[in-house]
Amino acid sequence: MTTPDLPPIPARHSRAGDALVYWGLVRSALWSHFDRVWIKLEGVPQQGPLIVYMNHPSWWDGYMAFVLNRVVLRSRFQGFAMMEEAQLRRYRFFSWSGAFSVHRQDARSAMRSVAYIARLLAERRARCLYIFPQGEITPNDRRPLEMFGGVAHIVRRCGGATLWPVALRYEFGGEQRPEAFIRAGAPHYAPATSDARTLTAELGERLTAACDLLRAEYIAGELGGYRTLLRGRAGVNRAFDAARFLPGKQQ
Structure with a gap:
């Protein structure tokens, strides 16, 4: 049974649990499945x-x-993330890292989740919410980006917030494994008085711009401004090339 002011599954931060999830699951999976x-x-x-x-x-x-939270922001912000209730019920250990449930098909439950995270953000400034306003996995280049209005409601309820648009893209290039690309735009501030529709439209424009720039830079091969955040396990091609140049190997 849930209390009226909490989502069905609230965040249960645990430093040890978060470290276990990051190093035992997230980091190892990225190392295994991505080149960089x-x-x-x-x-x-x-x-x-x-x-x-x-x-x-x-x-x-x-x-x-x-x-982003661990490597870029260096855990300066206590992180939270909305996660579909059905998924979080299956993988409750993500609540150790700040995940809490949202049931988008139930308006009352969804608003309870919005009120919950807004209250947490208002209580302490060194907190951060990671959110996917599209609400579901959507093909990268589908336009327009359709955004739910949850961010705007959270901004109003928490008294204003710094917002950060982040574009993601995954590509197979010249390596066996895919590469992941993160392009973070400029942070911007939204006051509590922001009009919900206007702010949601602005977020869509900023996120679309970041996604389009990332796509254009990748297609043009203009990746000089990107740096390696994580390097994964060497693919078969790199391992074979390295073996070719071992001492005593015939070229």
């Missing part, structure tokens, strides 16, 4: 409360939020 994770930053948020809003092209997107 690349990132380009137009700015890094310095003040909270912070809402990181991201596009949602893949199952891997939640893992990229872990990387």
Whole structure:
């Protein structure tokens, strides 16, 4: 039974549990499945409360939020993330890292989740929400980006927040395994007085711009501004090339 002011599954932060999830699950999975994770930053948020809003092209997107929080923001913000209730019931250990449930098909339950995270963000500035406003996995290049209005409602309820648009993309290039690309736009502030429809439209425009820039830079091969955030396990091609140049090997 849930209390009126909590979602069905609230966050249950645990430092040990979070470390176990990150190193035992997230980091090892990224190392095994990706050649590299690349990132380009137009700015890094310095003040909270912070809402990181991201596009949602893949199952891997939640893992990229872990990387942003751990490696880029260096855990300066206590992270939270909305997760579909059915999924979180199956994988409750994600609540150790700040995941809490949302049931989008139940308006009353969804608003309870919004009120819950808004209250947490208002209570302490050094907190951060990772959210996918599209609400479901959507093909990367589908336009327009259709956004739910949850972020705007959270901003109003928490008294204003710093917002950070983050674009994600996954590509197979010249390596056996795919590469992940993260392009973070400039942080911007939204006051509590922001009009919900206007702010939601602005978020859509900013996130679309970040996604389109990432796509254009990848297609043009203009990746000089990207740096390696994580390097994965060497694929067969790299291992074979390395073996060719071992001492005593004939070229």
